[in-house]
Amino acid sequence: MAEVAPAISANPLLRLPGVAIVLALLVVAFAIAAPGFLSRTNISNVLVQSTLLLLLSLPMTLVIMTEGLDLSMGAVLTLTSIIVAIVSLDTGSMPLGLLAAIGVGTVFGLANGYLVAGLNIPPFVATLGTLGVAQGLALIASDGQSVVGVPRSVSEVYLAAPFGVPLPIIIGLFAYLAFHGLLYHTRFGTYIFALGGNREALTYAGLSPSRLLIAVYAVSGAMAGVAGLLMTARMNAGHPTAGLGLEFDAIAAVAVGGTSFERGNGWLLGTALGVLAVGVLRNGLNLLALPSSIQVASVGALVIIAMFFDGLRSRP
């Protein structure tokens, strides 16, 4: 029953919290205010456009569950997007571009993990540092210009629609299922809950919290690489500011989705709904022809509203 929505439940589906309500309200509001919002094309649009954010928000959920943060995601995505463009331009191969992007993303992830777990630097500071490095490298690699003329095989990733379903939607769905399996069905996923909830418990169990933490950040970096491919495919070019501020949307989606920043209390499906809420909000405001500055402000407001609900729910 929807009315009995406990803050915590063994079955994550039963935790129907603010995010579902917020999403439903947004859909209803835009359905009324913005003609064409509910059209098949527009719905497909929202989903396609949300994929990129989903690819970042899923690993961001894991990072936040460890009581961490990855601010470098947007900048690493920018860098990997340019790498996809350059490598695929030089070799004519999309898979090689993807591989290079994932490689570079993983290196940044490992670096973040080492700074946080190995050197004990607060995640906020550590990933702010790597954000700067990644952004700088992106500017150097692209010479400050858009890298254009990427092969068609790259843009196909965004445009293809096997069986009439846009490929990005399939990628998003696959990514969600993969992360769901990882978090809820593997040992590694179980330990992610413990990284945020009680690191000592891991130590007592003979596991290394530092290594696990590094692995979480590495996953985060690798996913920024995958998202880099999608970004280049979407823009048909590598652009040196493509991912600017995307980490903000990802953190917002995770927060809206009901993952708390403490004690390893995360919820992956909530993140997916949070991504949709952000996507619907941006799409709806677009349809209403409101300026993008309002979009940024409204995503901020969405976070605050969700935090407010979170606060209400966690009160005894």
Next chain:
Amino acid sequence: MSAALPIDQGTSRDNSSPPLLELRGICKAFPGVKVLDDVSFAVWPGEVHMLLGENGAGKSSLMKVLCGAYGADAGEFFHHGEKVAITSSADAKRLGIAVIFQEFSLVPYLDISQNIFLGREPKGRIPGTIDRRKLYRDARQVLENIGFDIDPTVIVAKLGVAQQQMVEIAKAVSQNARILVMDEPTAALSDRETELLFGLIRRLKADGVAIVYISHRMAEVFALGDRISVLRDGRRVGEVDPARTTPDELVRMMVGRSVDMTYPRTFATAPGKKVLEVKGLSAATGISDIDLVVREGEIVGLCGLVGSGRTEVARAIFGADPASAGRIVFDGREKNGGPDEAARLGVALIPENRKSEGLALMRSVGDNLVLSALGKLFPSGLFEPRRARRVSDDLIAKLRIVTPSARQTVAFLSGGNQQKVVIGKWLAAGARLFIFDEPTRGIDVGAKAEIVALIDRLVAGGAAALMISSEQAEICHVCDRAYVMREGRIAGELARAELTEENIVRLGMHHG
């Protein structure tokens, strides 16, 4: 003691087999303190070995040595009569030793089964995955074995303290722990939950598990114990059979710590004016119905075990925690507000953790001394360095603070001198009632006597002091009267003539 029993029930197993675990001559020291001094100790399968002692007697240290968290400086371990080493938690685990700390080692947002098998999840078909069906089946089995009737898929964050403790025990049992160490397991439990726990302990005993049980409650010492060891000052003063001893005898064994205090005090003869009167004070922090009085010229002790609510009383009087019921009357006037009102009225709280709560460590001695008196010294709001300097120099001389100058950074002073700066700070603000929380903890013997002398001078000058201390000897030595707390309530008041360590311990512990 009643007539000796023909058969010593508690220790009848001694001769038949070697102990499951034996410690011989364990020593452990930290810079300046010897926490364990030649402690020997043994447990046999199927028995509960009670560990008894005052605050700081060495119980927790012994426990940490047992589980490998502290390496012992000297001493030997024997497992089934064979010499072994315990230098890490892995060693302890291999020997089947599991410790249930008061701070739980559970992950809040995993369920009961995932917590029980954390790090030992049954492997699924795909590498890295978990066989969830086996996980829950095994967990159900473990829970059934210990008689804990609960759904193994419940998230731990939803459980109460008692249930979390049961999960901890289930976790230990599932690791085939043969020696279970419990640190005051009933401290947070209701009577019903305690009964459940005792039932479980008896079942574990029947299965041949050895249990080391730290307790402060006489009733459970006698209800559960097969053997009692008493620790004092880091030494084991004796092992007794519960069938042949009495609570009074145990109390006598626990007290009698060496007294470090040499400062002679002249005690108040005629009671002065009431400075503080507390009636029926309760607070959400766990204290209820506190009545106490502190008069001019008196040092009143507030004692009891760690966790009995002493600090909470101090904080509630000061206004740092809001009171939920009761009255606080200071100098005949009712006090309702928070710390700012307390400071204005002349109530000073000198917290236990003076480094984090009482001092701006990176600022100078002079700055710290005038900190609480800024409003009083400079009513215009403008800081006058020369005036501040005069006040702080005056206090440095009066309190005999050993510092090169008022400009010295407080962090570089010794513990005792830091304590004096905190006191001086409140003196400058014109405090009349000083509440000290463990004023002599962590400072050396000479400095302790000096602090006591200083408190004595304060009250001789018309102030009043309420002093929290875990060192009963110190309370007996210094205080005019003392209140003893137990589980958030005042268990009794002791006048000067009745002020003995035995009486304090007796009031502070659960009796009979």
